[in-house]
Amino acid sequence: MTLTRSRTLWLRTEPLHAVIYFEERCRGMGRALGLKGFWMGYFATRTAPMGPVESGTATAALGVFAPGMVARALPSAWQYAHPGRIVEERAAYTARALRALVPDIDDQAAALCPPLAAMVADAPSLARPLFTANREVPERTDPVQRLWQLVTCVREFRGDAHVATLADHGLDACEALVLAAATDRVDPDTIRQDRGWDEEDWEHAVDRLRGRGLLDGDGRVTEHGRTERELVEDATDRLSARLLRPLAARDADTLLAALERPVRQILAAGVLPFPNPIGLPRPAV
Secondary structure, three states: OOOOHHHHHHHOOHHHHHHHHHOHHHHOHHHHOOOOOHHHHHHHHHHHHHOOOOHHHHHHHHOOOOHHHHHOOOOHHHHOOOHHHHHHHHHHHHHHHHHHHOOOHHHHHHHHHHHHHHHHHHOOOOOOHHHHHHHOOOOOOOHHHHHHHHHHHHHHHHHHHHHHHHHHOOOOHHHHHHHHHHOOOOOHHHHHHHOOOOHHHHHHHHHHHHHOOOEOOOOOEOHHHHHHHHHHHHHHHHHHHHHHOOOOHHHHHHHHHHHHHHHHHHHHOOOOOOOOOOOOOOOOO
16 A cells, blocks of 8 residues: 555654553553553553543544443443543553653653644544544643644544544444455454454354355455455545644654654664554554
């Protein structure tokens, strides 16, 4: 697939955001807050900007998790930690992680934050729940916390676009994962378990995709299925490109080039596993 500015923006912001899931100290944040296990911490941390949401709302916004998995974490997580506290703690944890991984991140943040802030401020909120919730988080005074919050807005804007695209293509949550696995974007066993689907759910989704001609009788992706998955990616790129509208092409290219350095440092540190459940390819720049 030809790299567009929109896709490059994802490749050069996702690793900055993803330290919250993979950096060792960040992974322990939920337990430090009294949350019960990694996944309760994940769902609470990811949805905290939306307030004390119920599991159904979170499931719909997140797009690809099994409802039962989300329901085991929410809303009970809010009994242990208030969403406002989680928002504050995740900012502090990610800033510490980024400073350890990228020693001059404060200087880089000074250059990166203004164009990212312009993009986030200009972007529309309609039908973008996670992006909007993150944009409404009070502006951080710490430059590295601010950088992480801005790239989080960027990634959730793309995530909202991706979920909307899956729905537009008639793919439910489990079907979307099966098709992603069939096209080698993610490992099937890992992604099934990480997103909370059991083997029966998975097989039913395989059967539905066979019925649409997206998988063959052996469960392998057909040409039609591969094309459908590419259309999903293309549409996600197109919708996400709205973020870049406030920047002139030259300024957008300057931003993308500037993002490459911290991302290379994060990847060189081995924080992100490959393959990974977020579908981030190697190399990501």
